[in-house]
Amino acid sequence: MAKRVVITGIGIISSIGSNLPETIDSVLASRSGIGKLKYLDTFHRDEYPFAEVPWSNSQLAEFAQLTDLAGYSRNALLGLIAAKEAFAHARLDQVPRLRTGLISATTVGGMDRCEIYYKDFLTNDSKNQYIDVYDCADSTEKIADLLGIGDYVTTISTACSSAANALLLGARMIRSGKLDRVVAGGTEALTSFHVNGFNALKILDKVPCRPFDANRSGITLGEGAAYLILESEEAARAGNREVFAELKGYGNACEAFHQTASTPDGKGAYLAMERALKIAGLKPSDIDYINAHGTGTDNNDIAEGLAIERLFNGTIPKVSSTKPFTGHMTSAAGSAEAILSILCLTHRMILPNLNLESPMPELSFTPVRELISDLDVNVVMSNSFGFGGNNTSLIFKKI
Amino acid sequence: MTAFINGIGLISPQLTTDPAVFLPEIVEYTADYLQAINPNYKDYINPIAARRMSRLIKMGITSAKIALSDAGCQMPDAIITGTGLGSVEDTEKILSGMNEGEQLMNPTPFIQSTYNTISSQIAITLNCHNYNSTYVHRAFSFESALQDAMLQIEEGMADNALVGGIDEMTDNHLQITRKAGHWKMNPVNNLTLLSSGTQGALAGEGAAYYLLGNQRSQSTYCTLSDVKTIYHPKDTEELETSILSFLSFNGLTIDQLDAVIMGYNGDILFDTVYNELGSGIFMQTQKLWYKHLCGEYYTSTGFALWLAANILKHQLIPAAIKVNNLPSDRLQHILVYNQYRNVNHSLLLLNR
Secondary structure, three states, rough: OOOOEEEEEEHHHOOOOOOOHHHHHHHHHOOOOOOOOOOOOOOOOOOEEOOOOOHHHHHHHHHOOOOOOOOHHHHHHHHHHHHHHHHHHOOOHHHOOEEEEEEEOOOOHHHHHHHHHHHHHHHHHOOHHHHHHOHHHHHHHHHHHOOOOOEEEEEEEEEOOHHHHHHHHHHHHHHHHOEEEEEEEEEEEHHHHHHHHHOOOOOOOOOOOOOOEEEOOOEEEEEEEEEEEEEHHHOOOOOHHHHHHHEEEEEEEEEEOOOOOOOOHHHHHHHHHHHHHHHHHHOHOOOOOEEOOOOOOHHHHHHHHHHHHOOOOOOEEEEOOOOOHOEEEEHHHHHHHHHHHHHHOOEEOOOOOOOOOOOOOOOOOOOOOEEEEEEOOOOEEEEEHHHHHHHEEEEEEEE | OOOEEEEEEEEEOHHHHHHHHOOOOOOOOOOOOOOOOOOHHOOOOHHHHHHOOOOHHHHHHHHHHHHHHOOOOOOOEEEEEEOOOHHHHHHHHHHHHHHHOOOOOOHHHHEEEEEEEEHHHHHHHOOOOEEEEEEOOOHHHHHHHHHHHHHHHHHHOOOOEEEEEOOOOOOOHHHHHHHHOOOOOOOEEEEHHHHOOOOOOOOOOEEEEEEOOOOHHHHHHHHEEEEEEEOOOOOHHHHHHHHHHHHHHHOOHHHHOOEEOOOOOOOOOOOOHHHHHOOOOOOOOOOOEHHHHHHHOOHHHHHHHHHHHHHHHHOOHHHEOOOOOOOOOOOOEEEEEEEEOOOOEEEEEEEO
């Protein structure tokens, strides 16, 4: 019998707050984090809006209580802050240690430093302490060392579904009895690398992203980090601690269609959601709310919307994309949106799909446009889809 | 949880792409790093599709196809890749391009630079909608992929899984990471690597895919009984304790091991770990090594697993990989032990 997996701690930093309480304040006030770039240096800085975390690296180092910034990427700093918050939120320092893992996700690791120092790496030796922050494991190992986690440590990169797959693996490791606790989530710093990549693909919106709007024209890049503490039900009993939700289901499917596009009818999205329901033992009508991937690209929103229509045929739950709050946090989007979905359970609300003016004519449903409060929300689904057709869907249930 | 190794595809600096033969000869190099020998990719990938693919992706798809055909499998239930660095070549194209100016960037290198491209390109080639994931944790990358696959099989979610470890090296990346102390500063002869007496490893690259299954088949090499990663043990004693408890968890004692394949890479700073174990818990064990054949890279255990599986299948230890020479009759249990910079340690246990 598979063990139940519950969530006992949450940590998040993004353009809408440096921690969980600030994040809650922002979403309750329908306050978006999208605006002008302040810290990232890119040619495209005035061309597009971004959801940048509004603190410099030295301020982030202070939040993380680091005395020396040297050798730290922004990616690692963001990750340290959110993972530390989650760890403290679950009060894991106050209960006996059990087998604990760290499963972290990122798409370009310490690229935020390497893209700046690349020339130095090649032509002189002044920035060599940043050479080893290039790869994806660097931030993970810094978090593991800070939290003293060593029983299982790994890093996942499946583009924009990375952190959702970190949660998925964490849940599987606990269900199968291999670990008792997992710190799972993702971290991503804005980079010129990403800005130029998405710009070359012509999928950045010149105004703040408008998921599921007929006039949408792309994504707004964001950054940040988000981690959750997953525990087996037994492990969570230690120390009279609060349990926020159960991670009830997960599904992973591959579009196998195109490196950067979804099938027109969202086959991968459909399969991921269907598999998550199956693992959860739930019917489509049991889902109260879907936190959609909803990037604001032409292709994603139509494919995801049609997949939702097909799977939830006749019983379409409330739907919204929260990317107009946080921007697209790419590898960290999966865990950040899992947290926003869980807040809907704990705070009895449905978050709005901001910036939606003209609903898509192709879809029979319209996402939620205003915050709904005082509503019983029992089961939520969170979708994360990535380049390469790596699609993952998660289901959380109220405890 | 035990999985059967039912198919292998390996592209490496040695002659390894034909599953029917086992190290017919050893390729000798004197080089800055060991480059994989490219097979004729046109035999495996549609030339029109191949034209846009970087070499890493071609290596991945080709080794995956060899593994599937070796196992007689058309459609795996899961595709899981481990890659420490992903597409270095495409990432460098973007970084150099950005140095030239951010106005006119080509999207293709960006599309290919994401670490999950290899797994997803294999899925596209096979039209496979099943579970698909990618692990990117230094010298845990391939091990994490194997653990995920074995868990899929244990959970009953998959009858078989295609699992790979793949990394590439480029001149630029070698030049940069040399400055961080990873590699030898001058070309070395791969066959005399162990006696180099200098710091830094000999870099390499390769692509290894495996078809793991829950059933024995005609193509079965051996079983992969268990995989473990050990993060940053505080000393050799803690490491030895972890290795012994791993063996004991799998019902084995150290003297039942017929061989241990160790990850010596010629770096005198870090080979001391192997030397300590070699004169410690592995004192009486037949010790083998492999990185003179494939070089050091984050997913080099993809090569070591191929060696171990073939040793068990052919009941033969090639002389070129022996560190010591003990008599052996039946080869039943092999342990692969690797570590990178004394941080990422891993164990793979294989049984005949």
